[in-house]
Amino acid sequence: MAIPSFVDRVTLRVQGGNGGHGCASVHREKFKPLGGPDGGNGGDGGSIVLRVDPNLTTLVEFHRQSVRRATNGQPGRGDHQAGSRGEDVVLSVPDGTVVTDADSGTVLADLTGAGAELVVAAGGKGGLGNAALASSSRKAPGFALLGEEGEELLIALELKVVADVGLVGYPSAGKSSLVAAISRARPKIADYPFTTLIPNLGVVVAGETTFTVADVPGLIEGASEGRGLGFDFLRHIERCAALVHVIDTATYLPGRDPLSDLDVIEAELAAHGGLEDRPRLVALNKADVPDAAELAEIVHADVAARGWPVFVVSTKSGQGLNELIFAMAELVSARRAAQPAAEPARIVLRPGPARGTGPEFTIDRQGDGDGGFVWRVKGSKPERWVRQTDFGNPEAVGYLADRLNRIGIENKLLDLGARAGDAVAIGGEDAVVFDFAPQVDVGAEILSRRGEDQRLEEDRPAAQRRRSKDADYHARREAREAGGWDEDPGA
Ligand SMILES: Nc1nc2c(ncn2[C@@H]2O[C@H](COP(=O)(O)OP(=O)(O)OP(=O)(O)O)[C@@H](O)[C@H]2O)c(=O)[nH]1
Ligand SMILES: [Mg+2]
The missing domain is CATH 3.30.300.350 (GTP-binding protein OBG, C-terminal domain)
Incomplete structure (x- = not known):
């Protein structure tokens, strides 16, 4: 399935477990026919809890199962036995997940920071048994309270994805082909310029590291002055950890060669600004074409002289891709390690009207x-x-x-x-x-x-x-x- 844009969105039905009913029972013993009330309380139903796991970067898991239920609390029993609680279901979501009530459109929470939690569908409270309902004026209640139903709602989870690695280059250099080759995303690929109209995002797994790559629509000379399409899209990679230059070594066009392509793209990046400090990798692409492999060989040293690691790759044959993604992963990990860990927001939010404020009715x-x-x-x-x-x-x-x-x-x-x-x-x-x-x-x-x-x-x-x-x-x-x-x- 292609991931069509930068926003990953999924709707999900969540249902807290029902509370168990309280029990109405009277203690019975031989020769003591009427003891006190001894009905136990019902257990609370389990809740559905969303919790931020910083290791997650997508909502793909939720596309597979769209209903989540927590278990019910058990009813109370005689002899003061309370029913057991239902179990909570904790759903891990990526950092930055926005939770909305899908029916009303109300934003319930913006979950940021490792460990941030939202009880999105609370379990129903268990009902009190008649033992707990006894008082001086009501010594032997012949009833118990019912357990409440768990909350149920349709929620939308939305993740504004931040690209960890941005792919930049001329049209038809093979940026979308690279996204397709190293992730499960299936962007449109064609041999005409400006095939990509909005960035495509792919999730890449390299060893222990999972990260996202985005292909920015092709850049051309003068992009910063409004030529072509790609310039506006550079803002999508403003927060990325690294840039990869994708360079076409197979196509012969007047005024184009790998080194000047590199210079033109760098000039456009400089015109955009804000990306100067980002580490770069260079992918000399289409090495499956014999002439291209030769050209790559020739320019390799000159490109490396700019101080950036160079990879000779082919999205067609797969050559060099493994080395490239591990180099990307290294830059992403280094950047993540250098960033101060976000303060975990451990506040437990609850949907619905604020409880305990305003008049009781x-x-x-x-x-x-x-x-x-x-x-x-x-x-x-x-x-x-x-x-x-x-x-x-x-x-x-x-x-x-x-x-x-x-x-x-x-x-x-x-x-x-x-x-x-x-x-x-x-x-x-x-x-x-x-x-x-x-x-x-x-x-x-x-x-x-x-x-x-x-x-x-x-x-x-x-x-x-x-x-x-x-x-x-x-x-x-x-x-x-x-x-x-x-x-x-x-x-
Ligand atoms: N032989 C060969 N062709 C490739 C390779 N990678 C991409 N191509 C071809 O190059 C053409 C352009 O590829 P795309 O991936 O669409 O290029 P792009 O950089 O995304 O282009 P825009 O979206 O227009 O900016 C397509 O015809 C691809 O099949 C490769 O490694 N070898
Ligand atoms: Mg493309």
Whole structure:
């Protein structure tokens, strides 16, 4: 597969493991039929973590497998046994990988520096078992919390590739042929000038060293004054460790010979500027052609006299290529060793809205019109609590109501004018919808007990439920006003 440009991009679906469910269990022993709650917690799901490995230079590995999943946490069990955690999946990415949410286009992280990490899809939290849910007011909970689902998203990984070695030379000197001969890239090759319109990038492996080479579109005399195509592309090799002059020794053209070609290209590089300090290698190419081999032989000493190592090569026969790539690797390694190691950014970033900032929840009245309206409650805590709730268990629903009230959702709904029987949706797209049945009425009279949750009486319409509560309330008030209600027998 050809690598078409300098940007390597791949999309990947990542999915954190689900949290294990908590366990509801009661300790049993001979002669002690009812011990305390002993259900263990579910284990957290594993996360998908991206981590920079400076030895990687491409995203090719990700082109092969486009879905990555972490394992689920195990459910808790009786006798206080916690479920085991799911395992994290750590994906190694090259330095400089930019991670975006592929659906929204939001940049999640710019991963730079060895060891920089991003938890890109967090595993779901395990649910608490009933042992952990016990409190002085709820000594033996008959329910446990559900494990949460792991995060799932489609991400794009993008790498702006820096060329380690830049190939420069006249059109048709064989630069693209050289990229093709020493890497897996398959750029277009043809015997007319300016075949290459944008640089091609190839990954070269030479012993322990992996590096990238780029062929800059052909340069000609006057390139710096706008002639030809290649000049603008020199910026792509501004950060390279070394330059290789690719020189055609097989083609006879007036005014052209290896030494003057070298001088012309050097003059254009000087006009561009910024590349003076970069080490150079010279490849005298097309040595498979007999006359070319002879010419290479003749000019070898003169080229070497400029102080640059010279290689007589052929991209056709492969002659001299091994020596050339090992010489490139040496320059690349030397440059890498000389560069100060980037400070590793060990901050663990998390996608999504910042947690723990702003109000815990928001409430909006939505959808007024023919279809009626809904009070939409949003917030990471209430939405999480809903996901943790086993709606088949009345006690678990009562516990959810307690949690929602504790952060003031019910009071806020009453403040906003919500009435019993109104629809309340907690969450976004896959919201859970309730009938609003306030437990605390205006005036803070507590009219029903937790655990006998009115909302569970699905067979009774909400309005009827409200009426019965109202009736209860009015009965109490009337009795109190009449002085006949025995509220506190001790007084
Ligand atoms: N005989 C022979 N021909 C070669 C060799 N290397 C390249 N060529 C030929 O030279 C021509 C130009 O090769 P390219 O690799 O396209 O040259 P380039 O330097 O990338 O040219 P531009 O992209 O136009 O700047 C093609 O016809 C190649 O087949 C070689 O080692 N021996
Ligand atoms: Mg080319």
